[in-house]
Amino acid sequence: GQQVMQIPQYQHVQEGEDFTTYCNSSTTLSNIQWYKQRPGGHPVFLIQLVKSGEVKKQKRLTFQFGEAKKNSSLHITATQTTDVGTYFCAGGGSYGGSQGNLIFGKGTKLSVKP
Amino acid sequence: KAGVTQTPRYLIKTRGQQVTLSCSPISGHRSVSWYQQTPGQGLQFLFEYFSETQRNKGNFPGRFSGRQFSNSRSEMNVSTLELGDSALYLCASSYSTGFGETQYFGPGTRLLVL
Numbered sequence: 001g002q003q004v005m006q007i008p009q010y011q012h013v014q015e016g017e018d019f020t021t022y023c024n025s026s027t028t029l030s031n032i033q034w035y036k037q038r039p040g041g042h043p044v045f046l047i048q049l050v051k052s053g054e055v056k057k058q059k060r061l062t063f064q065f066g067e068a069k070k071n072s073s074l075h076i077t078a079t080q081t082t083d084v085g086t087y088f089c090a091g092g093g094s095y096g097g098s099q100g101n102l103i104f105g106k107g108t109k110l111s112v113k114p
Numbered sequence: 115k116a117g118v119t120q121t122p123r124y125l126i127k128t129r130g131q132q133v134t135l136s137c138s139p140i141s142g143h144r145s146v147s148w149y150q151q152t153p154g155q156g157l158q159f160l161f162e163y164f165s166e167t168q169r170n171k172g173n174f175p176g177r178f179s180g181r182q183f184s185n186s187r188s189e190m191n192v193s194t195l196e197l198g199d200s201a202l203y204l205c206a207s208s209y210s211t212g213f214g215e216t217q218y219f220g221p222g223t224r225l226l227v228l
Contacts, residue, residue, distance in 0.1 A: 035217075
């Protein structure tokens with residue numbers, strides 16, 4: 001079945017360092033979404049990418065969708081302690097699938113040392 | 115608009131019991147999805163309801179069931195609880211159903227089975 005693999009599983013950085021997490025899908029996606037879950041919280045929608053090769057920025061966060069619409073990345077420049085949490089990618093897959101309309105990666109847990 | 119609400123927030127049950135969790139979606143949202151989140155398995159899709167009909171179902175045993183009411187509120191039920199059912203149960207709503215609809219998550223119900 002469809003799968004979305006996300007790496008790395010964990011990332012520990014010093015405050016001010018950059019951070020990148022990557023998502024790869026086994027199939028072409030209709031769109032890719034990114035969510036952030038703070039410790040003890042619930043996933044919160046960050047952004048959706050729809051077009052091949054799309055790049056979007058939100059302040060220090062840069063999101064990319066690959067040309068083949070099978071991979072995506074989230075890059076954070078100059079991390080801050082407020083960036084701590086788990087970042088999930090979620091691919092828009094085939095409607096009616098056993099994984100629902102969105103296929104979530106397992107997430108990358110980011111910790112930032114002040 | 116008020117966000118997704120879930121009740122109860124915390125629950126402790128013993129093996130063999132059953133439990134019912136409730137979710138109220140964002141006003142105007144007609145799709146409600148349920149997810150189970152555990153440290154080892156990440157976010158796993160349980161099922162999705164749209165207009166009182168189950169549209170998608172994940173790979174969970176029949177002990178897990180749900181329903182949706184005419185006002186879009188949803189409940190999920192887990193019967194004959196097992197220790198492995200201890201998890202954070204997240205409800206998410208979206209405006210409609212289809213490819214990669216953005217999910218708006220509630221705060222979750224943390225279930226502990228003893």
